[in-house]
Every structure is written in C-alpha cells, then in structure tokens.
Amino acid sequence: MRLDELGREMTFEELAERYRGHDQWSWFLETRALVTAEVRPRLVEGSVITTENLETGDGPWALIIDGDLVTTGDIVFRTGDYATSALLVMGHLRARNLEYSGSARVVVDRDLTASGVIVGSWGVDGAVLGVSGTLTALAVLLDPHTPIWANAGGPRSVPEAYRTLIVGGRGWQEFTPDIDSDDLERHEQLFVPEVLERGILDRSKAMERAERGASPFLPEVEQALRAKKGLA
Secondary structure, three states, rough: EHHOOOOOOOOHHHHHHHHOOOOHHHHHHHHHHHOOOOOOOEEEEEEEOOOEEEEOOOOOOOEEEOOOOEEOOOOOOOOOOOOOEEEEOOOEEEOOOOOOOOOOEEEOOEEEEEEEEEEEHHHOOOEEEOOOOOEOOEEEEOOOOOEEEOOOOOOOOHHEEEEEOOEOOOOOOOOOOEEOOHHHHHHHHOOOOHHEEEEEEHHHHHHHHHHHOOOOOHHHHHHHHHHHHHOO
C-alpha cells in the first residue's frame, strides 16, 4: 500500500490553519523549501490500521496522519534523489520492521514500537526518524551517517527513550550506539552468520530474519548488551 497516496490533497496554507501551533509544524513546512519540485501535501484524518506492508514513492511527498499508523507488516519510507519528503504521525506508530532512507524524514508524535528491526541509511541525503515519546524495537541498525532521535516526552533526545539496542555511528548528540557500525572487523563476533555478507552486517538480511522474530545479534552478545543497558 502506498502511504503517500492516502488521504486528501490540501495546501500548506490549509494545513497551517490546523497545525500551526504544533511543535513540528515549522519542520514539516520547510519541506516545500528544500526541493525545487512542487510539493502537494496530503492529510489523513484518523488512523491508518492495516495488515499490509506500507511504502512511499519517490516523492517529494508531505503527509500528516492525524491518528495512529499501525500495521502487522513492514513500513518502508524512501525517496528518489533530491526529493526531500516529510511524514508527521500525530499518534503512535506500530509495525513489524521499519526502514527509512534517502531523503525521507519521519516524525512520530507519540511512541514507536517495532516488533522487528528499524533500519536507517543515507542520512547524508536527509533521512531521519524522530519520536517524541519512546522507541521500542528488537534493534536499530543505522549506517554511520544516519541519525535518529527519541525524546520520551521531553525537549531533547535522551537515552531512556530508547528501549532497544542501537548499531550506529558515533558522534551523534541524539544517541549513543551500543555497537559502532564502523567497527566492521568485529561484525563476525557480534552478529549471527545469517545476517552477514562477506563478514559485514547486511541490514536487509537482518530485516528478513526479524520477520521471524529473530535477533541479528549472537545470543551471548545480545544478553550482555541488554544487561549493560538495563533492558529486560
């Protein structure tokens, strides 16, 4: 199912009448200034609840879901080149696996729960995932250049908002990785063989494994990391 085709087309001015006071409105509005193509925003009034996999097109797209976004399948947020896009979910987001890449920018106003993994890549092109509440997942798997943030209801990203293990780059203010994604020579010591390609973590294979509810980490590695982080 194409997410960016749901709801009804509106203008940014019409949306401003309803959402101007929202904390993320300025962030959403800047979408039209970051691309040369015309952006036609859409609004879904109410929740999206489905069992289907969800995805976005090449964009640019701008979508507000004024409710929850829930699926038992996977969600893939992507864009084409130079197509900065934005999704604002006013409620909770729940899915199996979630992937964001390219110039896809996604903010969830409440909590995000993934029964599988969250995968992020191509942050150099603007890809970002933000959660105003808590973020729960089997694992978060990022390339070194891709950010993520979770605020737990506060004004800035905090460690206690992440109820998951994070593989990502170092140096971000928004999170501290449990495993440095640049530490390639240790991947065979950290991840199960099924998610490796030539000894390096393959995030697509990790998503496939997560569809069965299986972790990408070696059991003893996951146990030690979760204990260190205070996760059950």
